[in-house]
Amino acid sequence: MEKVGEQRQNYYGSLCTEMYEILHAEAPRDELAFYLSFAGKGEKILEPLCGSGRFLVPFLKRGFDISGVDLSEEMLEKLKQKAPAAKVVQADILEFAPQEKFHYIFITSGSMSLFTDIDLCKEILCKLKDLLLPGGRLVFAVDTIATRCTDDSTYKEAISVKTKEGFDLILKSKNHYDEQSQTQFSPGIYELYNGTELLQSEAMDFQTHLYRFGEMQQYLQEVGFREITTYTSFSKEIALDDRGEMFLFVCRC
Structure with missing residues (x-):
């Protein structure tokens, strides 16, 4: 999760991880189906902020070539218990330096909202864009002011x-x-x-950070993403305002 100087903001420690595992042992079906709908077999897939693997592990079980990165050692320990062979790295996303690039990158559960410093958020968007192959897809969610x-x-x-x-x-x-x-x-x-x-x-x-309609679209355009589609539900309902509880972005580099 996010680092701010020497302080860890939004870091999932041992007790937080334990509660998270009890409350969120499995990915919600509609949310999982949404992210699976953009995945292709044979493609290289990355899940930043993968946490304890409630999305990464189902992708693995379906035969997808997926890697993960997260800052929380406690969360990744839980993931490795579920999938010992999973390709995961403990790192700050800005310091993550894989040898390969990816066709598809996704971030679930509104986790992009954890980066409350907007300049840092833009840096991360640039980093994610750099990690994509030409024509690659970035899909993620943020929370709204609702x-x-x-x-x-x-x-x-x-x-x-x-x-x-x-x-x-x-x-x-x-x-x-x-x-x-x-x-x-x-x-x-x-x-x-x-x-x-x-x-x-x-x-x-x-x-x-709670987003207003059009706000994240502007940041995505600033860093060079194109073909940006904004949904307000996992059933792919197009967002028209910020009265919904989330925005889901699908964009290409």
Whole structure:
């Protein structure tokens, strides 16, 4: 995930990864079908920000030649447990330097919204374009301003799950939206309990940029992408405004 100086923003640590695996063990069928619809057998495919592999592993099982890259060591450990032979690299996407280029690159789950610094986001778009073969496809999603959360002044329990060991894993979070930067700040504290005994605590600095209609299209054009199509659903409904919860972009270099 994103690095900001010496601080890791949006980094998925051990407790965050554990909760993610419990809540999101498998890719949603409609979302998986959407990304599969742009894949071709025999093509080189890359999934940046692949996380624990809930999309990468189904691609592998269907016989696609796919590689992955993610900054979170904890997430990649989960992926390797599921698919020991998977071609994955732990790296910041801007420092990722593969020997090959790709026909198709996709980023799922609105993860591009994690890059809240717009200049950094443009750098990443340039990097992804450079990783594509001529005529290659980049497909990804971002969150829209329609997903803005209500502001909170204090941390509140948001999610509670049971681990396989029977411990309670709790996420406490709060939200603040900055209108000027269109940034949703959602800092969280993960706590692992055995009964009333606190076993482990982990803080996460979670931030996302919420997009307005036409905003990302402009950035894509600036870095040289063409044939940009914007959807608002996995059923490929064309986006006309920013009232939907996501934008899905399909573009060629």
